[in-house]
Amino acid sequence: MSEKKLKYVGTRPIRHDGVDKVLGKANFGADLNLPGMLHGKILRSPHAHAKIISINTAKAEALDGVLAVITGDDFPPPPSGKGSVEGPQDFGDMARNVMAREKALYTGHAIAAVAATTTRIAEIALKAIEVEYEVLEPVMTLERALAPDAPILHEEMRAKGEEPLPEGPTNVATRTVMGFGDVDEGFSSADVVVEREFTTETVHQGYIEPHAVVARSISDGRAEVYCCTQGQFMVRKYCSKVLDMDPTQIKVTASEIGGGFGGKTVVYAEPVSIVLARKSGRPVKIVMSREEVFIATGPTSGSHIRVKIGVKNDGTITAADATLNYEAGAFKGSPVMAGMMTIFSPYRMDHVRIEGFDVVVNKPKVAAYRAPGAPMAAFATEGVMDELASQLGMDPVDLRLVNAVKEGDTAAYGPKFKVHGFIDTLQAVKNHPHYKAPLGPNQGRGIACGFWFNAGMQSSANVILNEDGNATVVTGNPDIGGSRTSMALMAAEELGIPVDKIRPVVADTESVGYSDLTGGSRVTFATGMAVVEAAKDVVRQLRERAAQTWDVSVDDVEWRDGHAVAMNGHADDHEPLSVAALAGSAAKTGGPISGRASLNARGPGPGFATHICDVEVDKETGRVSVLRYTAVQDVGRAIHPSYVEGQMQGGAVQGIGWALNEAYMYDEKGKLQNPSFLDYRMPVASDMPMIDTVIVEVPNPTHPYGVRGVGETPIVPPLPAVAHAVNQATGVRFRSLPISPPRVLAALDD
Amino acid sequence: MSTKPVEGLQAISVTVNGEDYTALAEPRMLLSDFLRHECGLTGTHVGCEQGVCGACTVRVDGAIVRSCLTFAISVAGSKIDTVEGMAKANELHPVQAAFQEEHGLQCGFCTPGFLLTVQDLLEKIPSPTDQEIREHLSGNVCRCTGYQGIMAAVRSAAQKMQT
Ligand code: FES
Ligand code: FES
DSSP states (O other): OOOOOSSTTTTOOOOOTTHHHHHHHOOOOOGGOOOTTTEEEEOOSSSEEEEEEEEEHHHHHTTTTTEEEEEEEGGOOOSSSTSSETTTTEEEHHHHHHOOOOOOOSOEEEEEEEESSSHHHHHHHHOOOOEEEEOOOOOOSHHHHTTTTTTOOOOOOOEEEEEESOOOOSSEEEEEEEEEOOOHHHHTTSSEEEEEEEOOOOOOOOOOOOEEEEEOOOOTTTTEEEESSSSSSHHHHHHHHHHEEEEEEEEEEEEESSSOTTSSSOOHHHHHHHHHHHHHOOEEEEEEHHHHHHSSSSSSEEEEEEEEEEEOOOSEEEEEEEEEEEEESSSOOOOOHHHHHHHHHOOOSSSSEEEEEEEEEEEEOOOOOOSSHHHHHHOOOOOOOHHHHHHTTTHHHHHHHHOOOTTOOOOOTSOOSSOOOOOHHHHHHHSSHHOOOOOTTEEEEEEEEEEEEEEEEEEEEEEEOOOOEEEEEEEEEEEESSHHHHHHHHHHHHHHGGGGGGEEOOOTTTOOOOOOOOOOOOOOIHHHHHHHHHHHHHHHHHHHHHHHHHTGGGGGEEEEEEEEETTTOOOOOOOOHHHHHHHHHHHHHSSSSSSEEEEOOOOOOEEEEEEEEEEEEOTTTEEEEEEEEEEEEEESOSSSHHHHHHHHHHHHHHHEEEEEEOOOOOTOOOOOOSSSTTTOOOOOGGGGEEEEEEEEEEOOOOSSSSOOOSSSGGGHHHHHHHHHHHHHHSSSSOOSOOOOOHHHHHHHHH | SSSSOOOEEEEEEEETTEEEEEEEEEOOBHHHHIIIIIOOOTTOSSSSSSSOOOEEEEEEETTTEEEGGGGGGGGGOOOEEOGTTBTTTOOHHHHHHHHHTTOOOOSSSSSSHHHHHHHHHHHSSSSOHHHHHHHHTTTTSSSSTTTHHHHHHHHHHHHHHHO
């Protein structure tokens, strides 16, 4: 960690992509049109759970203007066996999610698709496809899914980790247990024990840009894809798995992306458009409607969590125990594991047991959503902590201070913490004027903490020095929250040239080395590391060129503020050479100068946050208004403080929406009742107060500038912070989200 | 099933950002589709086609309109302004400049709709209070920013436009 004064890192330049975006010239997923392009539409199941008996596409195919109709039969068999599972992704499930085979598993599941000369014809063609279903009872809740007589979604599913393994099929994909110590012993030494149950509903990421893709099939079997995604390399890999192609046969270009929050980390329409393009011989564009986004993409899990915590009278935790049930949607793979790994991690404990169940239900397969799995876990733990604080008569921040994990403590999920700023966030909250501000009638204040691991993983970067002395920084990560400018800031710092002389670009899969997707709050950390290394590579070459020019040893050349400076007695003989001078003479000193780095970044550094929320509850209408909100977070180092604040504010507001209003509402047949922004209400400006931010900087020692991931942690504390504020205002503990007006009224009536 | 599903096309003329456009369109063609596909002006974004998110906001004869709920044919002969027409002679409109400078955008997908809504607000109320800003913007959804950068941008734009 260099202690030298930073010139560019930590400043707030205007974003490089800003002009195009305010001019309306930035190209998003739906903005590309190709000559001869067709429009694709997807037929979606009207049933939440049904066997597909037959699909007859003859009438659709006969329509004028229809050039291709496809069903599951037009795809290769879903991958199975070796290579079909990678981390949390099961490509067999993914193939079946992209296009249903034997069964429709949620309302909205893709059954068939068409490509036609106009969207209107494509819509008419969808209606002409005849599907015969055998409708089955839908499984819409965790309770129903776990009942002994529950209908089974996947006949081959056995609860992995269940002992003994049940003989028949179940809706539990996995049972996992972790922990250490002896919880019974821990609870027996507690003075106060609180045990509670919490539920949250299915919610959607709610990015404003619907999924959109254009695919082109090339005669030699290759495919080109243009789409809005959090990872062009992810799209390449997943399409190659689902379509049994070599990754090299697929080129993916990421458009500008209109939000994702984790929801654009998997494929939906991308493989469908490739198959349609191949069958029709024409480029095919698919743009989802908002309703399709709601019923067939995202969301994140509904959950049921039981938490039990025991404390001494001084607040010290003696033991903690939790059971988490998360809905995975139609295919296994909920974020229950991340929920388990975060649920007790902010606190030190000697005895802990955590059990989690990954449960399938007839809803869309969940996708990542900002700190996937953590907000609901924090809702439960923080809820119990808040209740413990009031039972002990302790200030809720003080109770956290007694138990907060420090450097060297063992996290409840195993590893030891390195240096972090959790306690600093708690102290900042205690010292913040907001924490002591007076409250009026029907008003309440809540605080809550949040933890997220953050990710490292693989990234690549090229830093190319141009003949004018400016630089191009090329990475493979779609810019979802300002990362291009953050990359440019770090490159500027290394090279010593102003940030506006650097052009950061997001390259396609054929123009930069492999990069894992934009997610896990990893880009400024991991891709930033690659950019710094690539820039150092450039600086090394610049020093060599200067040494060559001056005929001195490279050890006698230092890089200082954008210049090669002669050292060790040579200083008087040579004027420093600027980047521009060295770039201009590059042809004579050995040719173009560019640096590259590809790495697998380790040690991302955890993110901790503490939030303060004030609400007022209207006892007539049950409406909860957020009056004031302060988010405090350890960000390691803010490369671009405005974007850090933007992440903190945006995450907080998403969390507030989750706490107060957002929820999927299904009818008993499993049809989503609110697949529109009108009925799935996300916060608008008039719902929100000013969100204050306090940036705490405890540098992450593994990153050259001390960066920790920032983007996800801010959505973790709001769920409990809002609930605690409502409790103080009303005296009612809400343990089920959302805390919507009807629920508030009902609770106040009791 | 008929093999000719396309309904009759109709010529529609409008003025968009001062330029005349005439295109053949189905009677049910939406203004958002007309602008995006017939005029090639893809700065008007479609986020919900349900009239809720405001990403598709344009101005028709000065009035704020959701182009995803408006049939193109119903505005034939009108003057339409889209985000592409805000900057004049390579100079950003003060609202555009303020959104850039005050970090009023993250992904930028909602931005064109906000820009036109804010332009309309500041024409009506040159120095709005925070409450007035929040209320005027309540028909536009931004999922990224939490609205703080947007609020700052509106205040800054109001100041720019007074001087
Ligand atoms: S697209 Fe028109 S309001 Fe959302
Ligand atoms: S900036 Fe992404 S929706 Fe507003």
